């Protein structure tokens with residue numbers, strides 16, 4: 089079996105804005121349009137104010153302006169004032185709409201990305217998930233998605249301030265072309281030189297993002313291993329000094345470097361404009377003729393320009409981080425090829441026996457040369473039979489179970505379920521007939537399937553049978569609690585699998601946590617019940633005193649099947665196989 093894996097097509101390195109544009113083109117277009125409009129209106133505010141201050145002879149005075157009484161208040165240049173008020177209202181509406189629309193798009197995009205990542209995780213080949221690791225997946229689903237939202241939210245702000253900047257530069261060119269050229273040169277010089285620290289900061293942001301995965305992994309292991317660390321001070325300190333703190337230190341250093349570089353770049357950007365203002369006010373006027381009114385207008389525009397420039401410079405780090413996170417998510421999606429079979433319509437497949445013909449699986453890890461190989465294995469599992477997989481620790485029992493449950497694709501040989509060879513067209517259908525309880529199983533707090541009256545009767549029956557009825561009730565398909573002992577949790581997992589009514593039951597060391605009484609019930613009653621129902625039952629077990637209940641014994645050693653024993657058809661149920 090080698091299910092074809094469909095990797096994401098190699099993507100072009102899309103920017104944040106084009107990513108947003110592809111996601112919601114109409115809304116992003118409106119937001120951009122309104123942001124641009126808002127920027128234009130902002131840029132208009134200064135000329136309006138200035139024109140209210142100017143006299144026709146280019147002097148600057150309030151005296152002599154025509155004053156009109158509006159609702160008892162004296163207003164000069166009433167038409168201009170009304171236009172200014174209208175401008176303010178329009179700025180308010182367009183700005184609010186631009187920002188709100190983009191914020192909503194970014195939230196929708198975040199939800200979609202999170203959902204897409206989660207769906208991709210469940211649709212991906214299991215070995216690939218193992219290789220990628222929980223920490224990397226968690227950071228992508230939570231942190232990276234959040235950073236993209238933060239970055240997307242500033243897009244309208246950048247746009248508004250960018251357009252304001254352009255508008256003011258245009259106004260500057262209208263006042264005095266020579267000053268405009270000078271300021272434009274300062275802007276171009278500022279932008280080019282500003283890119284150098286931005287590039288350095290981006291490099292540190294990328295390093296910080298990698299280190300974030302390691303910190304996440306460290307914290308996760310700390311939480312998982314808290315019991316062990318609490319009872320041993322030396323190990324606790326060792327964990328902090330050898331694992332968490334070195335990672336934290338590196339992350340802190342990278343983040344500090346990135347932020348420091350960017351803040352210094354921002355300060356440099358601000359200063360550059362004050363330098364430009366100073367040059368115009370103290371030097372330029374000595375070489376070029378310029379009226380005092382124009383000079384005031386130029387200085388006002390230059391002072392006003394510093395605000396949008398500061399906003400743009402301050403918002404850029406968020407955009408940088410969002411772009412790094414978007415790239416990271418695309419990398420994760422690229423590394424998680426989707427199995428083709430999920431596109432097929434589901435159709436239940438029935439079989440009588442599973443056959444392994446020289447099937448093998450090679451674990452993938454960083455060091456390919458010492459990867460563990462299980463197989464080649466040849467055997468069959470039949471319905472109405474109990475098969476035990478036995479062997480020492482690390483002999484490959486659980487790996488074989490995951491081959492049987494179709495989580496691990498065989499790297500050579502062939503596996504068939506009855507008439508159906510396991511391939512891309514059949515794998516998901518065949519998986520639907522399999523119930524598993526692995527040693528690292530997860531118990532969901534609900535049944536995750538429709539619960540009708542018949543099912544409820546069946547659940548309550550099994551809860552009583554497994555002595556769980558006083559602990560757990562099922563209300564609307566949800567368990568009243570899953571805070572149970574390890575043994576009880578395994579029993580509840582078995583109840584769930586019984587209700588699911590599958591064809592193959594794979595129980596990996598299920599009985600390991602059960603008390604001797606229930607262990608006996610498991611081997612002598614529960615397994616026999618499943619067998620009587622015609623299920624194929626595969627049990628990984630170290631309980632040699634119960635090996636006799638098996639119809640078939642598969643003995644594993646170092647990834648190979650060293651012995652297959654089958655119970656003779658004539659022997660009694662208690663005879664050893």
Ligand SMILES: Nc1ncnc2c1ncn2[C@@H]1O[C@H](COP(=O)(O)OP(=O)(O)OP(=O)(O)O)[C@@H](O)[C@H]1O
Nearest residue numbers: 218451452453460480481482483484485486487488
């Ligand atoms: N996810 C993995 N990635 C790489 N190698 C693995 C992985 N899981 C297991 N292995 C390798 O496969 C070998 C067999 O592991 P497996 O869990 O199948 O043994 P087992 O017989 O079930 O052991 P136990 O009785 O201790 O549960 C191990 O020695 C280990 O080196």
